[in-house]
Amino acid sequence: xxxxxxxxxxxxxxxxxxxxxxxxxxxxxxxxxxxxxxxxxxxxxxxxxxxxxxxxxxxxxxxxxxxxxxxxxxxxxxxxxxxxxxxxxxxxxxxxxxxxxxxxxxxxxxxxxxxxxxxxxxxxxxxxxxxxxxxxxxxxxxxxxxxxxxxxxxxxxxxxxxxxxxxxxxxxxxxxxxxxxxxxxxxxxxxxxxxxxxxxxxxxxxxxxxxxxxxxxxxxxxxxxxxxxxxxxxxxxxxxxxxxxxxxxxxxxxxxxxxxxxxxxxxxxxxxxxxxxxxxxxxxxxxxxxxxxxxxxxxxxxxxxxxxxxxxxxxxxxxxxxxxxxxxxxxxx
Numbered sequence: 434x435x436x437x438x439x440x441x442x443x444x445x446x447x448x449x450x451x452x453x454x455x456x457x458x459x460x461x462x463x464x465x466x467x468x469x470x471x472x473x474x475x476x477x478x479x480x481x482x483x484x485x486x487x488x489x490x491x492x493x494x495x496x497x498x499x500x501x502x503x504x505x506x507x508x509x510x511x512x513x514x515x516x517x518x519x520x521x522x523x524x525x526x527x528x529x530x531x532x533x534x535x536x537x538x539x540x541x542x543x544x545x546x547x548x549x550x551x552x553x554x555x556x557x558x559x560x561x562x563x564x565x566x567x568x569x570x571x572x573x574x575x576x577x578x579x580x581x582x583x584x585x586x587x588x589x590x591x592x593x594x595x596x597x598x599x600x601x602x603x604x605x606x607x608x609x610x611x612x613x614x615x616x617x618x619x620x621x622x623x624x625x626x627x628x629x630x631x632x633x634x635x636x637x638x639x640x641x642x643x644x645x646x647x648x649x650x651x652x653x654x655x656x657x658x659x660x661x662x663x664x665x666x667x668x669x670x671x672x673x674x675x676x677x678x679x680x681x682x683x684x685x686x687x688x689x690x691x692x693x694x695x696x697x698x699x700x701x702x703x704x705x706x707x708x709x710x711x712x713x714x715x716x717x718x719x720x721x722x723x724x725x726x727x728x729x730x731x732x733x734x735x736x737x738x739x740x741x742x743x744x745x746x747x748x749x750x751x752x753x754x755x756x757x758x759x760x761x762x763x764x765x766x
Contacts, residue, residue: 438654438682441476441661443606443637444577446506446534448476450682451661452650452675453608454668455641456480456510456537456581458544460722462497464706466504468698469668473675477507481539481547484513484522498531506534508579512542514551514562516569523573535605536576538566541583543614554614557586560598567602577605581641581663584626587615596630596638604636608663611642618666628657639663647678647687670725672698692730696757699726703750712746723753732756 441451454461454469456478461469466477479497486494500507509526513519523536540563542553549555556563571578580599584592596607609630611622622642631638637660644650645667653662668674673694677687690698702722706715723740727733736756743749 438651439660441606441637441639443579444535446476446577448506448661450475450678451639451654452647452678453477453639453661453663455608455663455665456508456539457665457669458542460669462718463500463504464709465672465702465722466507467501467705468672468702469675470503472672473679474668474672475506477504478510478537479507481510481512481542482522484511484515484518487511487522487525488518495529498526498529500531505532508535508537509533510537510539510581511570512539512547512552513566514556516562516565519566520569520573523570527574533576535579536570536574537579537581537608538570539581540599541581541610541614543583543617548614554583554586557582557595557614560591560595563595564598564602567599567604571603578603579606579608580604581608581610583610583612583614583616584623585613587613589613589623589626592626593629593633596634600634600636606637606639606660607634608639608641610663610665611640624653624657627653627659631658631660637661641665647674647681650678651681670695670699670722670728693757695726695730696753699723700750700753700757702726703746703753707746716743716746716749720749 438450440447440449453476454474458481461480482497483494511519511522539553540556547553599607609627611624611627627640639661640653640657640659641663644653644662644664650662664674673690680687703715703719706719720741724737727736739752740749743752
């Protein structure tokens with residue numbers, strides 16, 4: 434199967450396999466990206482970065498740009514509603530000397546705190562401004578400029594028209610989540626609309642939505658004619674996705690990780706976070722991650738309650754290790 438799956442190519446980049454980890458605010462930080470890379474993920478994005486925050490010199494905003502050389506190729510994902518802010522933000526990034534391989538523009542986030550600013554998915558209601566933002570970012574960098582969108586604000590009637598406008602504005606690649614902004618994360622992703630966009634553009638289209646296992650990802654690739662696939666919630670607590678993707682592409686059967694493997698992966702994640710952020714922040718940051726590692730496992734709900742009740746990093750680690758003692762004999766729920 435390896436020979437029949439072509440690389441995802443845009444700008445100077447050639448990504449193989451053509452499966453990328455979605456930018457997920459609060460989750461795909463430098464620590465988890467490092468774990469995904471080791472599992473075989475070929476391309477990642479930073480978490481969403483505020484263009485205005487960069488322009489204003491926000492320390493916490495600049496911290497989101499940090500990454501290691503092993504975390505490449507890597508795109509920085511920006512959000513904002515003002516073309517000048519977006520252009521200035523790109524210039525600020527370049528001034529830091531921190532290197533990226535592409536600039537991605539978020540035009541799909543459905544979170545109210547983002548759309549209320551006219552950013553994220555709200556830009557799909559103002560396609561002229563969305564196109565201006567692409568042009569402004571293109572004028573500020575020689576890197577490939579990509580855009581992540583949804584199929585529309587409340588419906589998908591103008592999905593192809595929006596995609597064509599962004600291509601004409603200079604986008605080098607388009608990632609399409611097969612839901613409208615109004616849908617949030619509910620309902621079912623519309624792969625047919627993704628396919629319509631892929632057929633209409635001359636730039637690569639990357640499909641996104643409802644990919645929880647490698648077989649589904651390969652199915653989307655084949656059915657839609659997309660150049661690549663983006664995996665979002667399917668990678669949370671599941672770095673095994675990319676290990677199994679490589680197995681599948683080599684003609685081997687994916688392997689479901691056992692309970693002990695999932696506990697080991699969770700503890701490894703927690704310890705890496707503590708090393709990077711310190712114990713207290715690691716405890717706060719990782720509680721939301723850890724539940725995904727144990728999803729579907731017998732006793733997972735009780736374990737989640739115990740983890741969220743932990744008052745210290747040491748208590749959190751001890752809670753997980755105690756639970757892992759019975760993991761080899763635990764059955765999936």
